[in-house]
Amino acid sequence: MSRSASHAPLRAAALALGVAGLLALATCRASDRGASGPGGGSRAVAADGKPDGAAAWETVYGVLQHPRCLNCHPAGDRPLQGDDSRPHAQSVVRGPDGHGVFALRCDACHQIENLDGPHLPPGAPGWRLPTPTEPLIFEGRSSGELCRQLRDARRNGGKSPAELEHHMLHDALVLWGWDPGAGRAPVATPQAAFAAAAQAWVASGCDCPD
Numbered sequence: 001m002s003r004s005a006s007h008a009p010l011r012a013a014a015l016a017l018g019v020a021g022l023l024a025l026a027t028c029r030a031s032d033r034g035a036s037g038p039g040g041g042s043r044a045v046a047a048d049g050k051p052d053g054a055a056a057w058e059t060v061y062g063v064l065q066h067p068r069c070l071n072c073h074p075a076g077d078r079p080l081q082g083d084d085s086r087p088h089a090q091s092v093v094r095g096p097d098g099h100g101v102f103a104l105r106c107d108a109c110h111q112i113e114n115l116d117g118p119h120l121p122p123g124a125p126g127w128r129l130p131t132p133t134e135p136l137i138f139e140g141r142s143s144g145e146l147c148r149q150l151r152d153a154r155r156n157g158g159k160s161p162a163e164l165e166h167h168m169l170h171d172a173l174v175l176w177g178w179d180p181g182a183g184r185a186p187v188a189t190p191q192a193a194f195a196a197a198a199q200a201w202v203a204s205g206c207d208c209p210d
């Protein structure tokens, strides 16, 4: 008896989290319908007065496909490197927690900031790949595929739309894309334009192209 009683609060919390997740999904899906009509992609503002999420999404998508972002969101188990997104040197792999394995743990080479010089390891706090269970793959995803993946809390690391927006605007690994260290091109879209597009996309209800 005491056993199940002591688990009840946990179950209640899990249930609340589950409900919050469903609400988050509902938010994205509900407003989706209003904003995506035929040929709606070029409107700045949809008929219901919301920002045009599909147009904002294309700006977000362009950034997600930039090598500075794509290189840590690979389809396989190795990080990628360079503007041609080739497999990371030295057989570095994701590992069970995204931080690599054994002597090739990411933080054996990557520090919390860029090392100063070409071909030295770039760095930012928490440098790692997503985990194998939630790999958050951007590589090879079409615009519509990645859009639907990103707004799906079951495939985006459990993030609500607000958390997703916060991550895109403030996460250290994301911001690194505009300060990638010597010899690496920063993300081409200005950071402020990306932030505005990410906010507009979320405000639209995470509208996605077909």
Ligand code: HEC
Pocket (backbone or CB within 6 Å): 067, 068, 069, 071, 072, 079, 080, 081, 082, 083, 088, 090, 092, 093, 094, 095, 098, 099, 100, 101, 103, 104, 105, 106, 107, 108, 109, 110, 118, 119, 120, 121, 122, 127, 128, 129, 184
């Ligand atoms: C043995 C050292 C070493 C280890 C371990 C290592 N890296 Fe690297 N990594 C480097 C070096 C050096 C570079 C820069 C190569 C260059 O610029 O020519 C680099 C570059 C990268 C880049 C490319 C950045 C870009 O956009 O071009 C990514 C992404 C990356 N590492 C991720 C990781 C991750 C994630 C891990 C752990 C799973 C990891 N690395 C483990 C040394 C290492």
Ligand code: HEC
Pocket (backbone or CB within 6 Å): 063, 064, 068, 069, 070, 072, 073, 098, 127, 128, 129, 130, 131, 136, 149, 150, 155, 156, 157, 159, 164, 167, 168, 173, 174, 175, 176, 177, 178, 187
């Ligand atoms: C050094 C590796 C690294 C780099 C570089 C990186 N990310 Fe990530 N990204 C991660 C990891 C690890 C997570 C999961 C951690 C978390 O959810 O807090 C993540 C999560 C995300 C998420 C949230 C979940 C989802 O559905 O994908 C978004 C969005 C994202 N990254 C966008 C970007 C963008 C945009 C850039 C480039 C400007 C970028 N990332 C660069 C490692 C990286």
